Amino acid sequence: MTDSASPADSANAAAAEEIAEAAALLAFLEAQRASVLAIIDGLDAVQLATTVLPSGWTPLGLIEHLDHAERHWFQDVATGSAMPLPWPEDPDENDDAADEHHEHADDDHDTRAVYDAAFTTKRPAEVVFAFYRDQIERADAVTASTPLSSLPIGQHNGDGAEDVTDLRSIVLHMIEETARHLGHLDVVRELLDGRTGLGPR
Numbered sequence: 001m002t003d004s005a006s007p008a009d010s011a012n013a014a015a016a017e018e019i020a021e022a023a024a025l026l027a028f029l030e031a032q033r034a035s036v037l038a039i040i041d042g043l044d045a046v047q048l049a050t051t052v053l054p055s056g057w058t059p060l061g062l063i064e065h066l067d068h069a070e071r072h073w074f075q076d077v078a079t080g081s082a083m084p085l086p087w088p089e090d091p092d093e094n095d096d097a098a099d100e101h102h103e104h105a106d107d108d109h110d111t112r113a114v115y116d117a118a119f120t121t122k123r124p125a126e127v128v129f130a131f132y133r134d135q136i137e138r139a140d141a142v143t144a145s146t147p148l149s150s151l152p153i154g155q156h157n158g159d160g161a162e163d164v165t166d167l168r169s170i171v172l173h174m175i176e177e178t179a180r181h182l183g184h185l186d187v188v189r190e191l192l193d194g195r196t197g198l199g200p201r
Contacts, residue, residue: 015044022148023173026140032178033136035199036066037129039185044191048125055116059188060128062181064121069177073156073170074139075136078146080153082137086131087123143171 005013014052040048040059048060075082148168156164163169182199190196 008158021168022143022171023030025148025175026143028180029171029175031181031200032174035182036063036178037132038183038199039182039189041198042195045125047192049120050192051118052119052191057119057184058118058120058127058184061121061124062185063125063132064128065119065183066178067128069174070135070139073174074135077152077156077164078142078150078153078167078170086134087127090147091176109113112157139174142153143167143197 040063043059049058051058069080146167148166148171150167152164152166152170155161160173164173185198186198188199
């Protein structure tokens with residue numbers, strides 16, 4: 001007669017597997033975030049606001065886009081609501097809650113996709129970086145308290161919405177999105193001052 005696991009043992013094993021999976025995924029996401037900041041470390045205010053590629057985005061504008069992406073996915077989508085932006089809404093400025101694939105953001109007054117504008121910002125670097133770190137902290141609080149299998153409470157109204165099935169898919173998306181823009185920043189850093197190979201990975 002073969003031994004079989006009890007329902008409680010099976011549930012405990014599944015929970016342990018999900019915890020290990022979450023730790024691995026979040027380690028990859030944190031590595032991408034750290035690399036983003038490392039690659040632009042040492043750029044001055046002029047360089048951060050410099051357009052290098054024909055598409056017209058700036059390094060600081062791309063960081064602000066990542067700010068909004070963290071906020072949109074881990075707050076608007078995962079939890080159904082987001083903390084107010086720390087600055088007044090500017091109708092003349094692009095809201096970077098949508099990525100370059102023209103994904104729609106939530107339809108509230110704070111998140112608005114503008115498709116044809118480059119990622120730029122009028123805000124000073126210290127404000128943008130502080131917002132990025134704050135959004136990462138809030139995202140980490142969500143992932144620390146929510147199982148990967150949890151269904152999103154909010155929704156993403158753009159391309160790929162059907163793929164957003166649980167928190168796991170949100171974490172995977174943000175690994176992909178952050179890594180994509182990390183590559184953009186890597187190229188622009190080399191064009192700005194010739195430095196390459198920056199970041200922990």
